[in-house]
Amino acid sequence: MWRYRDWLPLRDGEEPVTLGEGMTPLLRMPGLERRYGLRALWIKDESKNPTGSFKARGLAMAVTRAALAGAPAFTVPTAGNAGVALSAYACRAGIPARVYAPRMTPDTLLAQVRAFGATLELVDGHIGDCGRLSRAHAATTGAFDVSTLREPYRIEGKKTLGLELAEQLAWSLPDVIVYPAGGGTGLIGMWKAFRELARAGWLPDTLPRFFAAQSTGCAPLVRAVETGATRTEPWPDPKTVASGLCVPAPLGGALMLRAIRESGGGAVAVSDEALCAAQRELAAGHGIDAAPEGGAGLAALEELHRRGVVGPTDCVVVFNTGAGWLYR
Numbered sequence: 001m002w003r004y005r006d007w008l009p010l011r012d013g014e015e016p017v018t019l020g021e022g023m024t025p026l027l028r029m030p031g032l033e034r035r036y037g038l039r040a041l042w043i044k045d046e047s048k049n050p051t052g053s054f055k056a057r058g059l060a061m062a063v064t065r066a067a068l069a070g071a072p073a074f075t076v077p078t079a080g081n082a083g084v085a086l087s088a089y090a091c092r093a094g095i096p097a098r099v100y101a102p103r104m105t106p107d108t109l110l111a112q113v114r115a116f117g118a119t120l121e122l123v124d125g126h127i128g129d130c131g132r133l134s135r136a137h138a139a140t141t142g143a144f145d146v147s148t149l150r151e152p153y154r155i156e157g158k159k160t161l162g163l164e165l166a167e168q169l170a171w172s173l174p175d176v177i178v179y180p181a182g183g184g185t186g187l188i189g190m191w192k193a194f195r196e197l198a199r200a201g202w203l204p205d206t207l208p209r210f211f212a213a214q215s216t217g218c219a220p221l222v223r224a225v226e227t228g229a230t231r232t233e234p235w236p237d238p239k240t241v242a243s244g245l246c247v248p249a250p251l252g253g254a255l256m257l258r259a260i261r262e263s264g265g266g267a268v269a270v271s272d273e274a275l276c277a278a279q280r281e282l283a284a285g286h287g288i289d290a291a292p293e294g295g296a297g298l299a300a301l302e303e304l305h306r307r308g309v310v311g312p313t314d315c316v317v318v319f320n321t322g323a324g325w326l327y328r
């Protein structure tokens with residue numbers, strides 16, 4: 001992703017902390033294109049990043065900047081993938097990391113955190129509870145907290161999702177982006193990238209319609225879109241196997257809602273059964289080992305097709321945000 005370094009907060013002469021993140025495949029899906037009657041459909045397969053998810057982009061950027069600023073240690077709350085990515089990039093930078101994860105996090109994700117040598121704290125609770133513990137640890141020890149949107153650099157790394165998509169589509173944008181949204185860095189990062197590209201005169205000032213995919217077990221964005229609210233309300237008792245979407249009170253809720261509304265998009269909740277079925281179809285039918293969150297993206301597209309929101313004039317990109325094997 002460092003081909004885009006001129007768009008990133010990296011000065012001349014500075015070297016990034018990298019494991020080869022970015023330039024993931026953009027896969028044309030002809031069978032699904034026909035089924036949903038679309039002009040074109042691609043899956044952007046972020047499972048091919050180092051550490052198996054798009055979290056690599058943000059944490060490569062955040063660890064790079066923090067290491068250059070002399071951070072003595074890192075801490076993060078996670079639903080799984082952010083913890084794995086922080087562990088790997090902190091290890092690469094030679095800086096210790098601590099990861100707070102819900103006890104219910106899938107074993108393979110936890111094993112990856114341990115394999116990269118981070119200190120793992122298991123928490124009885126959801127990601128919000130992990131966040132409180134991580135912030136307290138940062139306050140008492142001086143460790144740098146890389147929680148979603150509490151530092152400025154993860155979002156900069158996530159911009160490369162949008163820059164890369166534009167490059168892979170020969171400097172054009174799709175009509176519709178379907179993105180499994182939890183904390184919001186992916187959506188907000190792409191929104192920022194498209195606006196920066198437009199301001200620089202590289203692309204026209206028209207955004208793709210952003211659709212957030214969530215689980216019916218934790219859908220604060222969907223509820224806010226439906227009620228016309230400008231911020232999200234905390235989702236009581238959040239529960240979904242798509243752990244990256246299990247964010248009951250996202251700090252970036254208001255920003256995601258703005259991006260969705262400015263772009264003329266929306267938000268769709270799908271059941272865990274539907275997202276798991278879509279995940280199985282991506283694997284057994286198309287050879288893509290998607291995370292359950294990626295399944296949510298495809299299941300949301302199915303729902304948008306059923307509602308007639310997408311149709312034959314639309315070029316659509318659905319994001320598979322992570323790898324399925326990490327959840328087994």
Ligand SMILES: *Cc1c(COP(=O)(O)O)cnc(C)c1O
Pocket residue numbers: 053055081082148180181182183184185186187244245291293294321322323
């Ligand atoms: C973190 C995560 C998400 C949610 O991403 P945000 O950009 O924080 O909304 C989706 N899918 C996977 C696999 C994740 O790890």
